Amino acid sequence: MTTNAAGDRSAERLALRPPAHRVSPRAGWYWFATALAGWLVVAAVLVAALVLDWPVPPWKGPLLASTALIASVHVSVMPRWRLRVHRWELTDTAVYTRSGWWTQEWRIAPLNRVQTVDSSRGPIARLFRLTELTVTTASAAGPIKIEGLDDSVAARLAADITAAAGATGDDAT
Amino acid sequence: MTDRPANDVDLESPWRRLSAGMLLVEPVREVIRFIPMLLVLLVAGATGDGGPPWGLLGTGLVVALGIIRYLTTRYRITPAVVEIRRGLLQRRHLTVPRDRIRTIDVSAHPLQRLLRLVRVDIGTGSSQPHAASVRLDGLPAVSVPGLRAELLHRTTGASRPARPAVAAPDGAAEVELTRLRPGWIALAPATLSGVVTGAVLIGFGFRLLYRARLDPAELGPVREALGFLQGHSVWLDVGLAAATILILVALLSVAGYVISYWGFRLVRHTGGTLQVSRGLLTTRSTSVAERRLRGVQRREPLVLRWARGARLHAVATGLRRTGGEGGEGGGSSLLMPPAPVADVLGVESTVLGDERPTNAPLAEHGPAARRRRYTRALAGAAGFAAVLAALTWWTGLPAPLYPIWVAIALIGALLLAADRYRNLGHALVDRHLVVRLGSLHRRRTVLAIDGVIGVTIRQSPFQRRAGLMTVIATTAAGSQHYDIPDLPRTVAIDLTRALVPASRPLIRRRSPYPTS
Numbered sequence: 001m002t003t004n005a006a007g008d009r010s011a012e013r014l015a016l017r018p019p020a021h022r023v024s025p026r027a028g029w030y031w032f033a034t035a036l037a038g039w040l041v042v043a044a045v046l047v048a049a050l051v052l053d054w055p056v057p058p059w060k061g062p063l064l065a066s067t068a069l070i071a072s073v074h075v076s077v078m079p080r081w082r083l084r085v086h087r088w089e090l091t092d093t094a095v096y097t098r099s100g101w102w103t104q105e106w107r108i109a110p111l112n113r114v115q116t117v118d119s120s121r122g123p124i125a126r127l128f129r130l131t132e133l134t135v136t137t138a139s140a141a142g143p144i145k146i147e148g149l150d151d152s153v154a155a156r157l158a159a160d161i162t163a164a165a166g167a168t169g170d171d172a173t
Numbered sequence: 174m175t176d177r178p179a180n181d182v183d184l185e186s187p188w189r190r191l192s193a194g195m196l197l198v199e200p201v202r203e204v205i206r207f208i209p210m211l212l213v214l215l216v217a218g219a220t221g222d223g224g225p226p227w228g229l230l231g232t233g234l235v236v237a238l239g240i241i242r243y244l245t246t247r248y249r250i251t252p253a254v255v256e257i258r259r260g261l262l263q264r265r266h267l268t269v270p271r272d273r274i275r276t277i278d279v280s281a282h283p284l285q286r287l288l289r290l291v292r293v294d295i296g297t298g299s300s301q302p303h304a305a306s307v308r309l310d311g312l313p314a315v316s317v318p319g320l321r322a323e324l325l326h327r328t329t330g331a332s333r334p335a336r337p338a339v340a341a342p343d344g345a346a347e348v349e350l351t352r353l354r355p356g357w358i359a360l361a362p363a364t365l366s367g368v369v370t371g372a373v374l375i376g377f378g379f380r381l382l383y384r385a386r387l388d389p390a391e392l393g394p395v396r397e398a399l400g401f402l403q404g405h406s407v408w409l410d411v412g413l414a415a416a417t418i419l420i421l422v423a424l425l426s427v428a429g430y431v432i433s434y435w436g437f438r439l440v441r442h443t444g445g446t447l448q449v450s451r452g453l454l455t456t457r458s459t460s461v462a463e464r465r466l467r468g469v470q471r472r473e474p475l476v477l478r479w480a481r482g483a484r485l486h487a488v489a490t491g492l493r494r495t496g497g498e499g500g501e502g503g504g505s506s507l508l509m510p511p512a513p514v515a516d517v518l519g520v521e522s523t524v525l526g527d528e529r530p531t532n533a534p535l536a537e538h539g540p541a542a543r544r545r546r547y548t549r550a551l552a553g554a555a556g557f558a559a560v561l562a563a564l565t566w567w568t569g570l571p572a573p574l575y576p577i578w579v580a581i582a583l584i585g586a587l588l589l590a591a592d593r594y595r596n597l598g599h600a601l602v603d604r605h606l607v608v609r610l611g612s613l614h615r616r617r618t619v620l621a622i623d624g625v626i627g628v629t630i631r632q633s634p635f636q637r638r639a640g641l642m643t644v645i646a647t648t649a650a651g652s653q654h655y656d657i658p659d660l661p662r663t664v665a666i667d668l669t670r671a672l673v674p675a676s677r678p679l680i681r682r683r684s685p686y687p688t689s
Contacts, residue, residue: 141654
């Protein structure tokens with residue numbers, strides 16, 4: 001199976017199909033809330049800088065304006081974009097996800113290489129009854145994260161992955 | 174590495190202590206480490222600083238800790254596990270299943286060598302960067318061949334008793350793949366390792382002078398040199414300074430090379446390990462189980478490449494990731510020090526047991542990837558030009574020089590982009606993935622597909638417009654992931670299919686003709 005330069009455009013075109021399932025629609029609000037929280041921290045720093053009259057940014061007006069612009073675009077665009085991108089699927093042989101917004105990532109982890117399945121709920125995620133699943137392999141670079149899963153879906157998925165992964169042995173270490 | 178109670182353990186294996194020689198080695202070593210500080214104190218006068226002698230106190234503390242460590246450490250090796258107990262207040266009991274042991278790293282600094290002691294680091298397959306290290310500092314050197322055979326060569330039937338201290342080195346069971354040739358040392362200046370050493374030395378020197386409250390300009394030789402320089406033209410001065418620095422860097426590089434790699438040998442044991450030994454003062458020898466070897470990486474930094482040299486590293490699980498004293502990070506251990514490419518290629522083929530991955534021609538990534546190399550390099554040059562323009566505007570750098578700098582940056586960017594594209598390539602050969610990338614730090618990785626755990630495909634909006642994808646093969650070995658940047662979409666997915674068979678159901682074919 002050799003791969004040829006620049007792809008044999010005439011022969012065939014390959015594409016990854018999107019994973020089957022979307023994340024919970026509430027995930028959009030979750031991403032909105034986390035982004036907002038992050039920007040509130042930035043805003044607090046800026047306000048503190050203004051109030052305490054730090055000389056660090058010499059051009060206060062433009063700085064505030066551009067920060068506000070970037071923040072509002074990020075907060076309004078990012079969650080919707082992520083909702084369109086984030087998807088997951090458990091096939092017979094692999095865990096398959098798509099994530100990101102600006103830069104997008106497809107991750108494939110064969111089930112026989114899965115080592116652990118962690119589920120975690122942060123304080124903000126709990127507000128929206130969402131769970132994040134992390135599927136780890138023996139590679140430090142390879143954990144697959146599925147954000148914004150409905151709690152019940154996440155519990156079922158974690159059990160399914162664990163059961164499927166337990167079947168086989170070699171983790172390629 | 175688990176803390177489970179070992180129930181399948183041979184309870185009769187005795188707990189051992191580290192060698193008592195360490196009681197001598199540790200304090201002496203700490204005192205030697207303290208010598209530079211003593212020097213400063215002597216030069217500056219003991220009363221100069223006034224404060225309490227923190228350095229002395231610290232040394233005393235470290236010595237005490239070392240003695241406590243010796244007194245509280247016990248280890249034993251049973252047919253199933255290696256166990257280490259240590260700690261005075263917080264007791265730790267570390268149990269390593271023997272079948273998890275991937276590498277053994279044996280080192281000895283000069284003091285330990287005098288007393289025939291070694292430090293043994295046992296590497297497991299753990300990818301956790303903070304996993305507790307399994308280290309036995311202070312074993313008798315005679316026990317090493319036996320220990321190595323016992324832990325890595327897996328000649329053991331489970332019933333065979335573990336007796337690490339007595340087994341004899343069977344010399345016939347090893348094949349030497351290569352050893353240091355004196356000619357290689359000529360490549361040392363091309364490694365530029367002397368730059369770092371030089372910077373450290375200069376920094377240390379200035380600190381010494383500062384602590385001693387000396388003005389370098391008042392020292393005799395320095396004053397003479399300055400006086401000499403003032404008598405000549407600027408260009409001569411610049412030339413002289415450059416020549417001095419070059420010679421100094423070259424000398425330091427050679428010294429560094431000799432200290433690190435003297436006595437270098439690469440040996441294959443029939444038991445299934447590769448062993449690298451090296452070092453002039455501190456000797457170090459690393460054994461890697463070949464079953465855990467997932468590939469090799471050839472590194473050719475630009476200057477070394479110009480000198481037709483290269484280094485070779487193993488891509489294996491269980492190697493120390495932070496590099497420690499050896500200084501090689503990235504979780505891969507050295508297989509060949511900087512050496513002529515021809516020698517490196519030979520060793521690479523021998524280690525892989527196959528010369529096809531080494532010599533395979535690589536597929537180019539196509540015109541879109543080439544354009545991307547140029548866009549990125551030129552964007553960098555543009556950024557440089559903008560910053561420089563701003564600096565010229567505000568701080569009044571000499572404006573006439575501006576076009577010259579920008580021209581240099583532009584030419585550099587174009588050369589860099591061309592070289593980066595020329596080097597970029599990949600191939601699938603005989604169940605191995607081969608990737609080459611980079612320019613200033615070119616590296617060519619051969620990775621066994623069996624060692625690939627999963628695949629990540631990444632695409633930025635710019636890549637999407639160009640129809641490119643970056644494929645990232647994740648693995649438990651080496652640097653944990655190896656990237657193949659900017660592949661055309663179809664090639665990327667084809668490669669994914671080859672790397673991870675489980676991805677096949679996720680791939681669909683599209684008609685090459687646009688659907689109407």
